[in-house]
Amino acid sequence: MNAPANTEDHLVLFMPSGKRGRFPKGTAILDAARELGVYVESVCGGRATCGRCQIEVQEGHFAKHKISSSKDSISAVGPKEARYAEKRNLPAGRRLSCSATVQGDLVVDVPQDAIVNAQVVRKDADQRIIHRHPAVQLCYVEVDEPDMHKPLGDVDRLKAALAKDWGFKRLEADFHILNQVQSALRQGEWTVTAAIHQDQDDDVAQIIALWPGLKNEAYGIACDIGSTTIAMHLVSLLSGRVVASAGATNPQIRFGEDLMSRVSYVMMNPDGRPAMTKAVRLEISKLVDKVAAEGGIERADILDAVFVGNPIMHHLFLGIDPTEIGGAPFALAVSGAIKARAEDLRLSLNPGARLYVLPCIAGHVGADSAAVTLSEGPHRQDEMMLVVDVGTNAEIVLGNRERVVAASSPTGPAFEGAEISSGQRAAPGAIERVRIERETLEPRFRVIGSELWSDDEGFAEAVGSTGVTGICGSGIIEVIAEMYLAGIISEDGVIDGALAAKTSRIISEGRTYSYVLKEHAPRITVTQNDVRAIQLAKAALYAGTKLLMEKQGVETVDAIRFAGAFGSFIDPSYAMVLGLIPDCDLNKVSAVGNAAGTGARMALLNRQHRREIEETVRRVEKIETALEPKFQEHFVYAMALPNKVDPFPKLAEQVELPPRKVLGSDEAGGERRRRSRERRAKAADAAKNSGG
């Protein structure tokens, strides 16, 4: 016991965080982790009963870290741990860090999926690993029995136990805890599990819920309130896993299809705002029922909730009049993050459940954009990343570690299939992929819900009774890009009526022409107005992007992330062909699905992500396109296909380029333009070859 080895501390390295420190032999791995600020879950407080604190030992020599680690560097399995392993099936190689102690230099792997009782593994939600450090944690304690010599109250002895075992400095109890504490303590025979809410390190730790004995699971919800759809995930706060997901149509649609019509409804109807608030909260409550049922849990097991949404959805959900956001100066009632109790919004979860709403970036760039930003993390990158979330408007964030700028571009709803003659929302039966034979101008297409092309055998059967119903947003992009590539429309966006002589696909509509994508029942055409609507939308999107690129002083971006449903369906090559997005290596363009939902889950599972996005939003430079004269200029040029300001290589010589600001040397500018041309050509090739 008194051997010299004992007096020397051992190096312990935690992975994947890379945090390290020296600890005396015999230190519990859990204690070492805590001292270094490595988050390892634990409910039972080191009693080897909750099984939450699992870790693995990495063996071998880690040259980079100058450390060798072996099984002998950790203590042998003791009786408590063996009992847990036997009763609860500890996976091979896993150890309980509360019981295992440091015996030598050691590399410890903190499995990010360390889970007990994870019944359901969801494929629906993004499987990204989120480091857990939730604002709500479960803490099991053994509480002193009442003592007439030291007549402290039940709550006070509970606080003392929590302070002693869990190191909380200041603790307060929610009011509703006061009349639960007596029965919880006595029913649990002086053991209870308390849920503690602490959003910031210097916050008072708040006891928000209480159960007799050991409670080994707690949940949170992450919810993205879209104008059209509300999406909710039920997440285990202990394992981080998504255990259930559900979505519903935003019932506010009955008050107005788009955002501005909902604001108008509020302005016209004194009870419009309360009615819409009530409607959205009711639908959210139904979604809670759904995910709770699917996850097999009670509402009372839900202790935390994170919400995101665009500014109008955000205000209506919170019960705030959105009228001010409807017109200049687009003043938000509140832009910072919101902390409240679920009860404040009459949301029936656990009575102590908390609620967090991500900050809004600007009057047109909401908490959903903040969540997308948090998810994709331009502010965590060295490279210049463009994040685009296309809905009724397009929120655009461009930046890197150094600097982030953001804006909203008024694209209108064309990208969502609205304002398009045969447009529809993305749903089974909607055309989502289109190819046009360059010589014959004959089209073929694919619809949502089928893997077959329209000229494949069995297409009709595959589509079934739904039939082909219209064109969704991504289909619109493709058909117009293909029409352009096939020479049906000019760079000015005019459908070439002369082609009517060559093919029956081009038909006259009086003074303009249309392209017939599908001839019969129903006939689906692309009209000149459809092309104009997409031109306007893409010009707005591109002009906003260009504006931000100018603010950043860049002519290309290093990576592009498309968030949202539109982004999920769009083929990036066609987006680039049409000039929706700026010059970028096609391999670095990706669709990221419901990034807003992912950002909400991040904020739910790790309170440091809350600080991260609050800090990021504070320093984001907000660009209001309406105040930028250059926006209008970019917009006009960007009406061309693809864009006059940054055209396709093959158009480069044909159109008259406006004088453009060249940053860096001319030579560098020339090199940039050359690379840009190459990429554009590659995109056109990719577009040509895809779907083959």
Added chain:
Amino acid sequence: MNAPANTEDHLVLFMPSGKRGRFPKGTAILDAARELGVYVESVCGGRATCGRCQIEVQEGHFAKHKISSSKDSISAVGPKEARYAEKRNLPAGRRLSCSATVQGDLVVDVPQDAIVNAQVVRKDADQRIIHRHPAVQLCYVEVDEPDMHKPLGDVDRLKAALAKDWGFKRLEADFHILNQVQSALRQGEWTVTAAIHQDQDDDVAQIIALWPGLKNEAYGIACDIGSTTIAMHLVSLLSGRVVASAGATNPQIRFGEDLMSRVSYVMMNPDGRPAMTKAVRLEISKLVDKVAAEGGIERADILDAVFVGNPIMHHLFLGIDPTEIGGAPFALAVSGAIKARAEDLRLSLNPGARLYVLPCIAGHVGADSAAVTLSEGPHRQDEMMLVVDVGTNAEIVLGNRERVVAASSPTGPAFEGAEISSGQRAAPGAIERVRIERETLEPRFRVIGSELWSDDEGFAEAVGSTGVTGICGSGIIEVIAEMYLAGIISEDGVIDGALAAKTSRIISEGRTYSYVLKEHAPRITVTQNDVRAIQLAKAALYAGTKLLMEKQGVETVDAIRFAGAFGSFIDPSYAMVLGLIPDCDLNKVSAVGNAAGTGARMALLNRQHRREIEETVRRVEKIETALEPKFQEHFVYAMALPNKVDPFPKLAEQVELPPRKVLGSDEAGGERRRRSRERRAKAADAAKNSGG
């Protein structure tokens, strides 16, 4: 401007705090006060509009403080201040410390009554000066208008203004503020007054209420919930004045007269606890209406509330089952101070109003005792102070700066007139003063509601139709002490039947005798059982006191404070004659009225008093009489009149004294006993001569 005088700082001394510091010429007096931590109220933040920051200059040479001060040491009245003085009637000599600046060495008086609009000055409530530093303060700010270039929300710009003008480090807004902020800011043309709640320096400052423009008054309530009576004061948080007071009978009386019967009711009836909680909260709500009406204010003007009460009242008010306090180990559900929102208790004040409940000391020593302790402050004294609050039980606190001990003695309700044959609560018609002629044994008395003695001319008319109805607690004490002094009862408490031969005032009741205090309609007698009841009660009180004195190692106390209604009516000399209280200089024995209410007001007006009592309660040593074998011993000896353990001088030679613990030298003990004898004799003299 650049004269040497300018470069030298001036000494500024604030009275009555005595805080001092050096400040450059031109420093606003308000800023100097803030820097030194001298609390000067200000709502408008130095705009010379609220008039809250009034101070006076003291003129002359203050040798003790080595400073000379004159009218020239302060700047002349400027235009803003002159405008305020003209419009709002600044009293002569008063200056606005936000506008007046340091011009030389200066003694500044911060008037503790600095008031604007104090319509009502109450005589009812204790006129003690309480230094103000409330948990809720009003802060007027001018908020930036919305700016599209910096799209911060209304709440966020409000926070920024509050941080800038008032120095708050972390600010959060209550949820209900979010949908008020838009109209408040626009209605006030970008000026608002925010109510900020901050109970501790390291708490997040919370915006709890908001008004357009300047709001110059805010109120709080201080409420003592007694088993019998609920008393409430409405207090200006800005001036500290009590602007209205009201009281009501505790409606829980219909569920049970005394505490234990209410606990029994809860145990026997499943809906007993909710019913009693509802009843007391409803009555409190009615009292709020009363004081608000009397003070001419709205409920929404009430922003903070402090409650005290004994443990059972405390639990029932908070909605907690009090059953556990009804039996050993007398476990409180919560003993520490409680911070909540008034809304948590469905108490309708301002929607953001906060609530604070003082800590309980032990299972039988509640938040009311804590409030009495805060009010009388044994822990602030060098001398050993005994604080006694007699109700159904007697809460006893004994201590000084060094050490404080506390206990509850089971006196039963005899002191309140219960268990006494002709006993009644203190009310008009109740006998409260009694004298018995030593020779004839004829009594005379006075009743509540009349200044005349029963043998004075016009007594019957003065008493009127109410008549003489019974004896209240203080009357019981006096009649039994007088009976003892007149030789009617022995030191063992036996009514001397032999005297029946001498006077018709002594009558036989079978095996015992009674003394007839009043002969006709109704006849009021003091029976042997009445004497026994008082003997038991006083023995319990004295034994508890004696126990605490032993814990402190003292044989006498330096000062005695009687709190509560019983204490207000009792004549301290008679209390000492009967042996209710230990040996003490009679001049240092005083009744302090509703000290619990005073303590509640202190906690309302100064958040540092909250910390003071929390800290004091933590360190108070709690003595449970049931666990102390010595208590029973003291109790038995104290049954004698006055007490065998510490008897009256004239009895000292007659009764056999038990061996007693003598602290310090025998000589000192002898000296103590000699002084004790003198004081007792003086008390008997005083009793003999009073009412003459």
